Amino acid sequence: MYMYVNDKLVKEEEAIISPFDHGYMYGLGLFETFRLYEGHPFLLDDHFVRLEEGLRALAIDWTYNRSHVLHQLATLCNKNGVRNAYIRWNVSAGPGPIGLYTDTYKEPTVIIYMKSLPQGLSTRKTGTLLELRRNTPEGDRRLKSHHFLNNVLGKREVAKDPQTEGIFLTEDGVLAEGLTSNVFWVKNGVVYTPSVDTGILNGITRQFVLTLCDKQGIPWREGRYPKEALLKADGAFITNSIQEIVTLTSVGQAEFNQDEAVIMSLRKSYQKYCTKLWSKNEIKEGKQDVNNTCK
Template sequence: MFMYLNGQYICEEEAVIPVFDHGFMYGLGLFETFRVYNGHPFLLDDHLSRLNDGLKEMNIEKSFGREEVVSIIQSLLDKNNIKNAYIRWNVSAGNGMIGLQTEPYIEPNTIVYIKSLPEANGMVEKTGQIVTIPRNTPEGAFRLKSHHFFNNILAKREIGTDVTIEGIFLTKEGYVAEGITSNLFWVIEGVLYTPSLQTGILNGITRQFVLKLAEQMGLEIKEGLFPLDMLAEAEEVFATNSIQEIIPIKRVNAYDYKGIEGGIVAVLHKEYRIHSKQLWSVKELGG
């Protein structure tokens, strides 16, 4: 596969970054993962907005606009002869001396990974499992989609390699937080619940999109700090992320749910599929 590295399209095997890159040395880097549907990068503007905000937070002097990014993505699609793809847009701080740096990073490394995906189809049901390690708190005021993933890796080790299991974090106080690589929702008597950003979770782009869809459907939505035993009352539970979209959960530990048969998750997925080949931003919903 061809990938993009600092203005060049190269084979994956040829890609290298310097050992003094502070993304490697100190974890100063950010990434966005998103899906391309038949050539269209879904909700790209929202992903770029979050990325650019994070770059400012990390003092990395770089920003990306739609035109530049679409051009690079289209070139990668063409060179790899694919239309449906997983994209990871990665920005690493760039070179620095040994030691922590307070000055801005002015020459970051931009790396774009691509992987072919099959054309999007129906939903894939999973089982949820509460992990024992608590969700760590963000490094700053809010969680960035950064290179700091060891908490996620420890949780993944708990559940193992089974891709049909979605590990679910609680905060150290015992509140439901998020999946290892997803946000979490559940339905009780027609009300849609999701953990608040106060829990320290990532404000996922698909999370934001689903909340907007639910609002347009007229659903009552509650965000807050919710204990684990609240899941015992739920009829539907589902997770979201930009690659797996909307993921029905049929069980979390001893609690059983409707899974793929859930009425609200089915409607949300149908609406998701309608918009996935055309929208650039959540703001475009409803005109």
């Protein structure tokens, strides 16, 4: 597969970065993962608004240019012969002197990685509550950063089962998020999810699902909830930008009654928009701008 490194199209095995990149040396970097559906980069604007905000917090100078991004995505689509794909867009601080640097990084390293996605990803998994607790954000909020040790250790606790999602609790024992997902549950027709002030990542798909709830008139609540709220739910699901909306059939020993009307309604609505939307705001504004990337 081909990828981009600093605007240069290269084969994966030819990709290199500086050993002095502060993304490598000190973890100063952010990334976004999103999907292409028939060439369309779903919720691209939402992903890059979040990316830009995070990079400003890290003093990394990079600006989103949609036309430039679309050109590079189209090139990768055509070069790799794919139209349905996983994209990881990575921006790290770039090379710098050894030591803790406090000025703005002016020459970030930008890597765009693509892989083909199979049709029909799993829409059902099991969940398990992790013994390992969710670490607190290293800044004032959680960024989608290179700091993934907590996630890796949690994944090792779950072991190699790809059909099980580990779910973190915070240090004070309230529900947080999944290893690579946000967590939702349904009780008496109301959708619940942990609030951002628990230290979770405010996922793009999380935000989109809450927008869909508003559009469909589904009541929802966010807050600080004990694990029992999830374990006693009528149903539960997890979200991320690659897997979309995945039903949890159980969490530990707690099995759900699988009254999936709310979950199925959200999933159906989600899939209706995959080839159309640039941002969740288009739903709020009643607009649907159709413009595929790969021609």
